[in-house]
Structures are given as structure tokens and as C-alpha cells.
Amino acid sequence: MEILQLLISGISQGCVYGMIALGFVLIYKATEMVNFAQGDLMMFGAFISFTFLNLLGWPFIPGVLATLGLMAALGVLIERVLLRPMIGEPPFAVLMLTIGLGFMLRALAGAIWGNKPRALATPFSGGVIRFGELVIGYENLAIVAGTAILCGLIFLFFRYTRLGIAMQAASQNQLAAFYVGIPVKRIFALVWGLSAIIAATAGILVAPVSLIDPLMGSVGIKAFAAAIVGGFGSLPGALLGGLIVGIAEQFAGLYLPAGFADTSAYLILLLMLFVRPEGIFATLQRKKV
């Protein structure tokens, strides 16, 4: 029973890592840049939803939609203002820029909302479901359900929509995408918007469980490890990597000495790099000679 309980909290935590990892992978696949501010975007999304839902007292659904809309706009704005001038610059410069962006977002959040941890009250805060000895919080259910719905929508988006298919095309071959009539630059901005939406969703779902504070984005580093475990560049891999890291963390917390819980993500990453460096769902093909 204890194992099942751990598994459930592991899955819900893993979903959060998975969602942030999705954001990493999306941006990387489309633009070949790694956005280290992904965790901070999640934090910012959580604060914005906190503003709408708790400070302004909006009902849940409109508040969430407003948050997602605002975050999408922020994502597009970041691409347009900060990343687009960096086209053609070395990847390392872009990486430093996104790390700096993370610092800025943290400082901005601290300046606007203060550094004290805040709790987000949502319709699914506080309640629990019991199956015998098993206790599942509504928040955890909401995370799992939210992740499942989000992934379903993302799947439909990439499978069926003109825009989703254009995004895939732009991420595979920019030149070819241009010449079949896809506005690649606009697509990149939209990819950033989509990643910000995913990050904000993660933020809204995780906020009732962990408190909101400007440093909550630091889980982004674990999510980055999760993305690599999954095979950077694969969307299902990102989710699976997140789940593996989340579950391992819970078990390490109980069965291993103190300190292992927080390092388990990196231990798994290290192990993965030894055994199968291309990740679970490898997308990088070796060049045929």
C-alpha cells in the first residue's frame, strides 16, 4: 500500500517535470535553442494565475484562460524581442541569454508579488479521495488529469492542424519549410507561445501542491534532466522522462538516506548517459557512412 501511495505522488510530481520537459523539447526541436528559463516561465504562470484567481477573485475557468492567454503573449514577446535578434549567434550565447531571462523573471516576480511563498486556492484544493488506506489528494488527481488532457490536445494539434504540421516541418528543415510556404519566423514565435502555455499549465496545476514563490522554477533543472533521459527531441520521451524522475525521487526519499531524493534526478541522468546516451526515444540518428 505504501508503495502504491508513493507511486501516485511520484506520478503526479513526474507529470509536472514532464510538462516542463515538454516545453524544453518543443523549443529545442523547433529552434535548436535550449530555453533554460522554462521553469521560471512556469513560476510566472503560477503567479499570474494567482493574481487572477485569488487577488482579483475571477472564477476558475476564465481565470485560467486569461492566464494562458497572457502567458502565450509573453512567450511570443520573448521570442520576438530577445531571441530573434540572436538568430545566427553561437548557441552558447543564446543559452546564456535564457539563463539571464530566468533571473529577470525571478526578480520581476519578487518585485511584483513579493518573495513570501503564496498558496493558490483552486476548486481542487484540499479535498482527498480514499480507497481503503490509500489517500489521493484532489490536487494530485488534477495534475495527472490536466497533464493527460494537455498531452491529448498537443497530440491532436500536431497531428491534425495546419499550424501544428507547419511547426513540425519548420523544426525538421527550415529551408524546406520556407519553400513550401511556411512563415518560419512566425512559427518560432508561436512555438514559444505554446511552450509558455504548457509551462503555465504546469504552474497552475502544481501551485496548490507546492507553494508559489519566485524560486519554484528551480525544478526546471530536474525537468531538463528528465528531457535528456527521454531523449531530447522526443515529446513522449519528455513526458516519460518526467515520470521516471518523479517516481524515482519519491522512492529515493523513503528508502535511501537523506539527500538522495533531490539528487536522484541527476543520478538517473548520469546512469542514462552511461547506458543509452541518446535517451529512451532516440531522435538523433547516427550519420550513415
Next chain:
Amino acid sequence: MTERLFQAENLSVSFGGIRAVQDLSFSVEQGEIFSIIGPNGAGKTTVFNLISRLYDLDRGRMIFEGDDISGLAPHQIAERGIARTFQNTELFERETVLNNLLIGRHIHRSTRLLDEFLFLPGVRRQELEFRKRVEDVIDLLDLQPYREQIIGNLPYGVRKMVEVARALCMEPKLLLLDEPSSGLNPEETEDLSYWLEDINEDLGITVIMVEHDMNLVARASHRVLALADGLALAVGAPSEIQNHPDVLRAYLGD
């Protein structure tokens, strides 16, 4: 009197100190196959990159169907009806041939996001129509055996034809072919010349082709433009160009 489809006026572009193309003017009539030849570094591919707006012009302008297209974005060029292929192929390597051809229909797709999420009948109808158009192109270029294969696993010659096929799926008015025969064996090149005829005569597509294989050029094209060092040497029927003194000098030296 044939109609003028594309016109280049005084195209000039330099990269640093290298004048890649200088004051180049030519025009392409509706329905012709127009070849551009010249030694390596003559500026042939540069002309293509100018037309498809990968490079910005320093001077001059390009007119397509009466409109100045010198300032359009690359994706707008596709919307106008100009398709191209690349010397070394630019395909979506990890996708099937079919998916590569379907994305060629991108500019013709008119369904809306919400309808697509719900997969409404209109979306379904359009997908079916696209599939039919793509199948027509597959039949035309004999790509049936490769339909479900991943591009990365296909031989070079087939990839080149897939790229031509993708361009045809766009239903272009003007098709730019960058060295279509490079890397093809003699039989494949032979097939290519028949397909060029089909594309030009049956589908009515005007073609501008950069090509080294003089046999192919002589057999397929109506007019030929010879370039050397970014300058136009001569333009005319293939037989005239092959015996033109300036062209011979550029190729063979004095």
C-alpha cells in the same frame, strides 16, 4: 505571342568583395523551359536564391506575373506560385515520402484550427482532396514503390525526384530546378528529360533550370542563358549557345 511570366531586371548582388551577380537581366515566357548554364561559381544558384528571396538584392528587381516580388518574404514566394528544388535536396528527412508531398499542399490548406481539432467534414474533404492530388503526382513521377518510405533511407536519385514531386504538389506556375540531374545515373537522367516534358507540356508549368548536363539542356530546354562570373554571356536557343564564341571561351579558356 507568348506571355511574359517572369522578368529579372538588372539583378545585382555582392558578398563582401565578390560580385556574385552583376546587372543580370532576362525574361522567361509563359510555358517555356529556360535553362541557366555556366561554369562553377558563375552565379547560377545565386540567381535561384535571389528569386526565392533567400538573398536580398543589392540592385534591380524581379517581376512575376506583373508584380514586383523583390521585397516578399520567402514563404510568400511559395504562395505566389513559385516552387523550387535544391542541388543537394532539402527534404524532411525523418518523414515518409507521402508526408513530404502532403506538406507541399500547405499553401492550399484553408481549414481553421478549431475545425481541425474537431476533424469536421470540411477538413476531411480537404485531406481527401489533397491525398488525391498527391497521388496524381506520385503516378506522374512513378514514385509508387516509395510512398511509405522514410526519406533518410532512400537513394539519392529517388530523393531528388521526391523533391520535384513536392514542388509539383504545390501546383506552381513557375518551377525552379537546381541541377536536377546531379547525382543521377544516365538512365535516371534520361527519365528526367521525359518527366520534364510532361511537367512542362501536360501540366503547363514554366520551368527555370540550372543544369550542367549539356545533353539534357539541349534536349529539354527552349532557351538557354549562359553565365560566367556573374555576367550574362548570351541567351538563345540551345544550339546557338553551344557554339557561341563567348560561351566556348568561358568554358574552355582562350
